[in-house]
Structures are given as C-alpha cells and as structure tokens.
Amino acid sequence: MNKIKMTNPIVEIDGDEMTRVIWEAIKDELINPFIELNTEYYDLSLKNRDLTNDQITIDSAMATKKHKVAVKCATITPNAQRVKEYDLKEMWKSPNGTIRAILDGTVFRKPIVVKGIEPFVRTWKKPITIARHAYGDIYKDVELIADGPGEAYLCFQSINGKEEKIMVHNFKDKGVLLGMHNLDSSIESFARSCFNYALEVKEDLWFGTKDTISKKYDHHFKDLFQEIFDNEYKEKFSDLGIEYFYTLIDDIVARIMRSEGGMIWACKNYDGDVMSDMVASAFGSLAMMTSVLASPEGFYEYEAAHGTVTKHYYQHLKGAKTSTNSMATIFAWSGALRKRGQMDNNLELVSFADKLESTAINTIEEGFMTKDLGLMSTLENVKILDTFEFLKAIRKNLNK
Ligand code: NAP
Ligand code: MG
Numbered sequence: 001m002n003k004i005k006m007t008n009p010i011v012e013i014d015g016d017e018m019t020r021v022i023w024e025a026i027k028d029e030l031i032n033p034f035i036e037l038n039t040e041y042y043d044l045s046l047k048n049r050d051l052t053n054d055q056i057t058i059d060s061a062m063a064t065k066k067h068k069v070a071v072k073c074a075t076i077t078p079n080a081q082r083v084k085e086y087d088l089k090e091m092w093k094s095p096n097g098t099i100r101a102i103l104d105g106t107v108f109r110k111p112i113v114v115k116g117i118e119p120f121v122r123t124w125k126k127p128i129t130i131a132r133h134a135y136g137d138i139y140k141d142v143e144l145i146a147d148g149p150g151e152a153y154l155c156f157q158s159i160n161g162k163e164e165k166i167m168v169h170n171f172k173d174k175g176v177l178l179g180m181h182n183l184d185s186s187i188e189s190f191a192r193s194c195f196n197y198a199l200e201v202k203e204d205l206w207f208g209t210k211d212t213i214s215k216k217y218d219h220h221f222k223d224l225f226q227e228i229f230d231n232e233y234k235e236k237f238s239d240l241g242i243e244y245f246y247t248l249i250d251d252i253v254a255r256i257m258r259s260e261g262g263m264i265w266a267c268k269n270y271d272g273d274v275m276s277d278m279v280a281s282a283f284g285s286l287a288m289m290t291s292v293l294a295s296p297e298g299f300y301e302y303e304a305a306h307g308t309v310t311k312h313y314y315q316h317l318k319g320a321k322t323s324t325n326s327m328a329t330i331f332a333w334s335g336a337l338r339k340r341g342q343m344d345n346n347l348e349l350v351s352f353a354d355k356l357e358s359t360a361i362n363t364i365e366e367g368f369m370t371k372d373l374g375l376m377s378t379l380e381n382v383k384i385l386d387t388f389e390f391l392k393a394i395r396k397n398l399n400k
Pocket of ligand 2: 275277
C-alpha cells in the first residue's frame, strides 16, 4: 500500500507518563502504517523541560506559530511533590499556560459522542463545545481580608493624570474584598477565536454573562462581542445559516439543559472552568473529551482534555495491565492531521483523519472498549479491552 504523503509538517509535542506511552502506541498502530508522517518533534517531558530550563516549551509554541498546526500529548504540571520526584531545578509553570499565552488562543472542548454511552441529560443528542476565555477575572485577581471596620475603594489612576475612585463598601465589621480585571485585547481575541471557530465547524455560537448585574464589567464583554460580530462576522454567519446568540448566563444554562446540543458555548474564564467539567461528566467521561487551542490568527493546537493518567502509568511500569482509553489522544492526532490536510489541500490526509475517527467510534459501537466506558455502556455485547488491545482492535478495523 502507498502511504499518504504530507507536504508540510505538524508540530509534535510529546509529554509525560501514561499518555506518553499511548502516544508511541497510537503512532505505531494507527498512523505510521498509513502515513509518511512529517512532524517537527518537541519533547516536553518534565525531564527535558527541566534540562532546557523550559525553553523547549517556548520553542514548541514558536514552532506552532510557524507551522500553524500542532498536536500535544498531556504533560505534568509540577507541584511540590513532582519537584521532589523529578529532582527539578524549579517548579516550572504549566506548559499549557505558557503555550496559550504565546498563541493568545481560546480552548475549545468537545465530547466524542458514541452509541451506548448515553449523556446523563436525556435531551442531549449532539456534542456541546465549551469555549473558555483563558485570561483574567478571578484567575488574576487580588484579594484582601478586611479585618475590621473601614472603607474600601476601587481606584484607577490614568497615566495622563486623571483619577477615578468609587467606594466598594463601608465596612462596619470584618469582611472580604477582591479586585479583578480583563483586557480589551484579550476579550477581542477571545471573541474572534469563537466566531472563527463557529464558521469553521458551522455551528451556532452562544454567549452569556451576568450583564444585568455587572453593568460595566460583564456588559463590556457583551458589547465587544456584539461590535466585532456586527462589523466582521454577521454576513459570514448568515451565509452559512448559523447564528450568534447572546443572553444572560442563567438563561443560557436553562436553555442548554433543554437543548439537543450541537452548539458552541462561549464562557468567561470562571464559567468555562466550571461548565466544562459539567459538560464532560454529563457526556460520560473525561477520556472522551477533545480539546483544541485556536488562536484568532489561525494557529491550532490539538490535545486530549485529560491529564497524564499517573495511576495507570505506575501500574504499567510494574508490568500490570492498564485500562487507559486513548480516544481523546487519537482525536487529537486526527484533528491535527485533518487541519494540516485542509491547509495544504491534501484531500487524502483529510479523508484519512475522517476514517480514523469513524473507525475508532465504530470499534466502540461494536462493543470493544476500555473499562471506563465498559462500566457505563448500555450495549449488550460489551468486551472490555486493556490499553493496547483497544488500539489493536481499532487497527484491525482500520486495516479493513
Ligand atoms: P488525569 O491524568 O486526567 O487522571 C485522573 C483519573 O481520571 C485517572 O486516574 C483515571 O481514573 C481517569 N482518567 C483520565 N484519563 C483517562 C483515560 N484516558 N482513560 C481512562 N481513565 C482516565 O488527572 P490527574 O491524575 O489529576 O493528573 C495527572 C497529571 O496530569 C498531573 O501531573 C497533572 O499536572 C497533569 N495534567 C495535565 C493536563 C494537560 O497536559 N492537558 C491536564 C490535566 C492534568 P482511574 O484511575 O479511576 O482509572
Ligand atoms: Mg476545572
């Protein structure tokens, strides 16, 4: 068989632990036999990040800007215990945070829907994609404990000398305080990433904030979205027959629960943090959640939403069987290959990505799956496979 050729490379960002193990296995079983894979490889294993003083993370993000498409394996974000375990020079920052800051992107998370794994919400038939703004609000706030009576103010000193000051509260007793901010440039990038993504996948875009209560802060998000939509996207949306819909966040929540799904739900930073966990668990499993970082300039980085599955890795090292579900990582690869194919007008590559996804889904729908799904499946003929047997089952179907 002739392997599919690639003109331009994908940036391949390798990672840690069990996901690093399945990364190799996915390439061996499902990609290398069919494609003459062309990647620019970056090893973001914690050891190598430490060795390069985290320069490798920055390099991988710069390479993504250059080649426009990347696929990333899950990586350890070190904490105190990891610093000890890996004897690190420093507690390096989250690679995802570093890459996101460089690409200025928005993260879109979408569940993989298969027959036999029914969403807990009965009406949901199609996947719901969460787009989370990844800058500011409470994630960059400053906080104070007011430890007795006193006056708290919010104050802005402009560099041109103007000062604005308003009272937050006149405390009669103890209490708490926080100050937070966001940036027009970041909100505008977020809006454009969302509008571009909606055009690309041809789905409606919903956005909600609490603008009735937060008349300046949240209202500003609403206004910037509307302005960008009206000036840059309105016609393109109507040409495709898709819609941009804004309403209050509580109204969105109520409507989402009664909907069939199939839309992109843009969320402010905190709302996205909370709602993506809700959507992921309601659709069944974190192992079935895909994730893509899309920037307004058209850079894409595909990954799985889950972590490095540490517990499984230590079982694997002991030689025990594991039950790591590789679906989200397979879809990260297929997503990146499809995008590469679309950018390079390589129809064979696009069609391979489609086949890889449909074959993986069919394999589960035929009853072959890892334990996480096996425990939830409503199919009658479930056959539970270990990490590597599951990949071999997909390979067998892909050969066909
Ligand atoms: P995790 O790796 O997502 O795993 C948590 C648990 O969820 C696992 O123990 C497993 O449950 C289940 N699970 C997750 N993915 C699965 C899969 N593909 N197949 C089957 N089960 C799966 O989260 P964590 O243990 O909190 O984090 C481990 C490391 O990952 C941390 O060092 C963290 O920094 C890193 N992390 C990285 C990313 C990223 O790179 N994007 C994201 C999150 C976390 P059972 O043990 O019950 O089977
Ligand atoms: Mg969270």
